[in-house]
Amino acid sequence: MPEEKKQQENLEDIFSSIEATPKQSNIFKEMELEELPEEEEIPEVAKTSSKFFGPNKKVFIIVGGVIVVILIFFGIYTIMPKIKAIKEERELQEKNIDTQLQTKIIEQSANIDSDKDGLSDKEEIQFNTNPLKVDTDNDGLSDRDEIKTWKTDPLNPDTDGDGINDGDEIKRKLNPNGEGTLLEILKWQ
Ligand SMILES: [Ca+2]
Ligand SMILES: [Ca+2]
Ligand SMILES: [Ca+2]
Ligand SMILES: [Ca+2]
Numbered sequence: 517m518p519e520e521k522k523q524q525e526n527l528e529d530i531f532s533s534i535e536a537t538p539k540q541s542n543i544f545k546e547m548e549l550e551e552l553p554e555e556e557e558i559p560e561v562a563k564t565s566s567k568f569f570g571p572n573k574k575v576f577i578i579v580g581g582v583i584v585v586i587l588i589f590f591g592i593y594t595i596m597p598k599i600k601a602i603k604e605e606r607e608l609q610e611k612n613i614d615t616q617l618q619t620k621i622i623e624q625s626a627n628i629d630s631d632k633d634g635l636s637d638k639e640e641i642q643f644n645t646n647p648l649k650v651d652t653d654n655d656g657l658s659d660r661d662e663i664k665t666w667k668t669d670p671l672n673p674d675t676d677g678d679g680i681n682d683g684d685e686i687k688r689k690l691n692p693n694g695e696g697t698l699l700e701i702l703k704w705q
Contacts, residue, residue, distance in 0.1 A: 634660030656683015668692045
């Protein structure tokens, strides 16, 4: 009997050790569960920012983009007239400088007769004759003689259109401004 009891006790020990194992594992499981956080704690700031940028992110980007575009257009709309005004003012100033320069050149050339035909450069500019050519229309009469003496057109070689050049008419003592001779004209005068 004592041997049987011993065996029984041994068996109980074996079972007790078997039972103890699952108990231990349960404890570990509980411990692991306790260690694991139930829910990942998200900082308040992150929550707020995720609310702001999260589902409304697209809307936020679109609104921001629209605002930026409006600001750009407003900037262009405001700046463009100013740029235009500055440009116009600069052009006007350049124009004035050009005019002043031209005036100065004309004034300086008032008493200069570059081609020595008897007309100053200033007068040649007024009569549209060439200040660098004695006989602009090549009719044999100088620009000065046409304007001051014979009252013919310094830009038309045949002033009266009779087929004879002004220069040839004078050589033949004919009237370069119409019918008749130079003598007849002198008589009328
Ligand atoms: Ca001249
Ligand atoms: Ca001339
Ligand atoms: Ca001429
Ligand atoms: Ca003629």
